[in-house]
Amino acid sequence: MVSLGNVTVDVKDQTYSRNGQLPGRGPINAWESDSQDAVTNAINTNFYALPRGTGFSGLGATLIEQFAKGGTDISQSALSTTSSKTQSPDELKVQQALLHSKADNLVSLTVKTASGKTVTFSLASQSGGLAAQAKVDGGTLSAAELKEIGKLGEAFQGAIDGLAAQPPKLDLSKLTQFDSSVLSSVDLSGKLKVSNVDNLTLAFHADSQSRTTRMSSPAGEVNLSVDLKNAGILGNAKQQAIALKSYLAQFDKAQSRGKADADLMAMFKDAFTAMNSNYPQGAKAPAALTRSAADQGLLTGLADFKASITQAVKSTNPARLGETDTFAYDVSQKTRVGGNDILNRTIDQTQQSNLKASFHLGLNGGQAPDLGTKRESQNYLYVQVDDKASSSANITYKDGFLTNASVDQSATQNTRTQRYEMGVLVKDTTAPNQASSHRDYLVLLEYAAREGKKAQGADETILKDALANMHQWVLLQDDPSVLPR
Structure with a gap:
């Protein structure tokens, strides 16, 4: 018995007809292989969703599950009568190869092991064709490698289902949760046909040093990269959760202020969360950057990153085509560590964001x-x-003493509003808003280093609150009204 989502198929009880078709089932004319296995049955079950859907429901998880049991190559495809009935055996092989590599919908997961082997799982579909393949290069996989790869089945399927959803989603978080002592990297690529002229494409990469995501669709583009090499800047789980929550709230503000596409922004937020969560397993403990754990509160706790979202430009006013509706937002963090040793060291962490948008509103807003x-x-x-x-x-440390601990922030918002009545510009206003602040935490951190372990009762509570408040004000603030004048 084989379980495929909510469908249970008894493989042994089913036999194929002369042309490779399961009895009583639709127009499948040609099977690539006569294997009677879980992947074959998943393809047979899903084939009848074409061309309305991708046909990938449950297929990615089934492919990885079957591969993890034996570690041998798998290749199966099904073609409909209309697409294969006039083909010779050689022509059919060519058509099957093209289905695997050139179909309208293609999704692949490439996994590299720490020992140097590579496994690629791929799904392909189009009207009249559905295929699945697993290939291993570099030698036989160990039991530990097969076990770790097997854990990616749910992650692969979740990412596929997200891309195929309406609206699409970026479900990538589980693809970052692999043991980097066993698997060195995971890559996901996808291309789904969303119209006669448009595709949705995705490229995702994760290893112990970096993560990247690039997504392009008719709605716009999302690009993210995370640098994990400087593990010493990472905070604890609570610190990271606070930073993530703050950033996600700012993304919501940017969406509201720039009237961004809600579905595209949701994909950006999901990808940002996935890329900045689940620090790689198996990594060595990072060397300390500072003399005191309290000093880490002056950092966000997140790895350095670059992220951007760009909405497709629209010309919604035929009378003035130059008045386009646009949205472009980017945000980043960069940390620089200088000095020769922990006694003489400088740490500079800069966060920044930029928003440019334009849109039309009614006269009443x-x-x-x-x-x-x-x-x-x-x-x-x-x-x-x-x-x-x-x-x-x-x-900044000099000779082991903290000599500077400060945060400088600035925020600027410029809004230009043009009012048109009966096609005539009657008002053109610009509303600038800006603020900046400087906060010095040297005294607080010196006290924390000196008295932190001895503080008790109310003093301990006050110190913890002060350090928590310090971290909150380290995080990027994009609203000038929040900063003290």
Whole structure:
């Protein structure tokens, strides 16, 4: 018996007809292999979802599960009568090869082991064809490698289901949860046909040193990269959770301020969370960057990263095609460590964000009207947003003594609003808003280093609250009104 999601198939009780078709089942004319296994039955079950869906439901997990049991190559495909009935055996082999490599929908997971072997799992589909393949290069996999690869089945399927969902989602978090002492890297790539002219593409990579995600769709693009090499800057789980929550809240503010596509922003947030969670297993404990654990509170606790989201440009006003609806947002963190040793060291961590957006609204600030070429339709507001924010933390030691612990922050918001009535510009206003701040935490951190272990009762509570508040103010603030004037 083989379980495929909610479907249970008795493999032994099913036999194939002369043309490789399971009896009583649809138009499958040609099977690549006569294997009677879980992958074959999953393909047979899913084939009838084509072309309305990708046909990948449960297939990725089944492919990895079957491979993990034996570690041998798997290759299976099914072609419909209309696409294969006139093919000779040689022509059919060519068509099967093209299905595996050139189909409308392609998803693959490539796993490299620490011992140097490579395993690639791939799914392919199009109208009249569905295929699955697993290939291993570099030698026989060990039991430990097969076990760790087997754990990726749910992660692979989750990522596939997310891409195929409406609207699409980036479900990547479980792809980062592998033991890096057994597996050295995981790569996911995908291309799904979403219309006659448009594709959704994804490229994801994770190893112990870095993570990257690139997604492109008709709605726009998402790009993220995380640098894990400087493990010493990473905070504890609580510190990271606070930083992530703060960033996600700022992404929501950027979406609201720039009127971004909600589904595209949701993908960006999901990818950002996945890329900045689950530090690689098997990594050695990082060397300390500072003399005191309290000093780490001046850092976000996250790995350095770059992230951007760019919405597809739209021209929604036929009377003024230059008035485009746009949204582009980028955010980053970079940490630099200088000095010769822990007694004489500087740590500089800079966070920054940039938002540029433009959009149309109704005269009352609500949803934009249906703009046309007639003057009567040309009653609207055209808004352009240009925001910048930065936060720079510095920790400096000289001869073992903390000599500087400070945070400098700035935020600028510029909003230009043009008001059109009956196609005539009647008002053009620009509203700038900016603020900056400097906070010095040297005295607090000196006290924490000197008295932290001795503090008890109310004194201990006050110190903990002060350090927690310090970390909160280290995080990027994109709203000038939040910063003290």
